[in-house]
Amino acid sequence: MVLKAFGASVIGPAHLLSHASNQDALSVRGRKWGWITAVCDGVGSCVHSDIGARAASKAVQHTLRENRMLMPHEATNADIHAKWLQHIKPYAVHEVATTCLYGQVLPSGEAIVGQLGDGLILYRENGVFHQFTPNRMGYGNQTAALWKQHAPEQWLNARFTLQKPGDGVILMTDGISDDLIADALPAFFEVIYQTALRCSRRQAKRWLQKELGDWATPKHGDDKTLAAIFRG
Numbered sequence: 074m075v076l077k078a079f080g081a082s083v084i085g086p087a088h089l090l091s092h093a094s095n096q097d098a099l100s101v102r103g104r105k106w107g108w109i110t111a112v113c114d115g116v117g118s119c120v121h122s123d124i125g126a127r128a129a130s131k132a133v134q135h136t137l138r139e140n141r142m143l144m145p146h147e148a149t150n151a152d153i154h155a156k157w158l159q160h161i162k163p164y165a166v167h168e169v170a171t172t173c174l175y176g177q178v179l180p181s182g183e184a185i186v187g188q189l190g191d192g193l194i195l196y197r198e199n200g201v202f203h204q205f206t207p208n209r210m211g212y213g214n215q216t217a218a219l220w221k222q223h224a225p226e227q228w229l230n231a232r233f234t235l236q237k238p239g240d241g242v243i244l245m246t247d248g249i250s251d252d253l254i255a256d257a258l259p260a261f262f263e264v265i266y267q268t269a270l271r272c273s274r275r276q277a278k279r280w281l282q283k284e285l286g287d288w289a290t291p292k293h294g295d296d297k298t299l300a301a302i303f304r305g
Contacts, residue, residue, distance in 0.1 A: 074180060076235075078301065096126060097113065098129065110301075111133035113246075121164055121169050126171040132157040154223040172189060173189045176300070184242060188205070193244075194206050197262060241269075269303045
């Protein structure tokens with residue numbers, strides 16, 4: 074099975090104006106055990122949220138790269154949290170809290186996803202589109218995040234299989250998902266897939282960077298990060 078993966082992250086206009094760094098983190102890595110990706114969004118109220126987001130991205134890769142049989146969700150989430158606590162040292166948790174979304178696809182097409190906090194995960198299995206993440210509840214500035222104690226009840230997880238060409242998974246931070254209309258999500262998914270299909274990984278990344286940099290929503294300000302894995 075051929076798997077295609079790519080991703081991009083761009084700093085938002087609000088952080089450019091304030092000379093702040095990108096508070097999102099992205100990782101997309103593939104080896105003989107398939108592909109692993111993570112998108113993480115540092116909580117805005119934390120002074121070093123960019124460091125927390127990068128630490129979470131590393132924790133996902135370190136946890137899942139030996140996960141060739143797909144561990145149970147509970148064990149995976151707990152291990153990511155434990156590794157994140159190691160990676161953020163010497164910073165205090167309240168300085169670096171972050172959301173964490175991850176996905177893993179094995180060469181067989183078996184896939185898992187996990188989500189803690191804001192953002193959006195979409196996937197297509199056997200040709201059928203799914204919005205994995207429920208519609209946002211509560212106030213816009215409230216989100217679950219990696220914190221001092223592991224909170225299993227706050228994680229969302231799913232397991233599925235990429236069976237047909239065009240099946241895949243897309244993860245994105247809320248800088249993108251908050252601007253997307255629910256009815257347009259299937260078409261959005263298809264555009265990302267078609268780009269992966271016709272482009273090399275490098276070309277797809279450049280295309281995505283330009284699209285996110287030229288984001289059409291008026292007065293948008295947040296950082297934007299998206300990663301995708303497809304069956305070709």
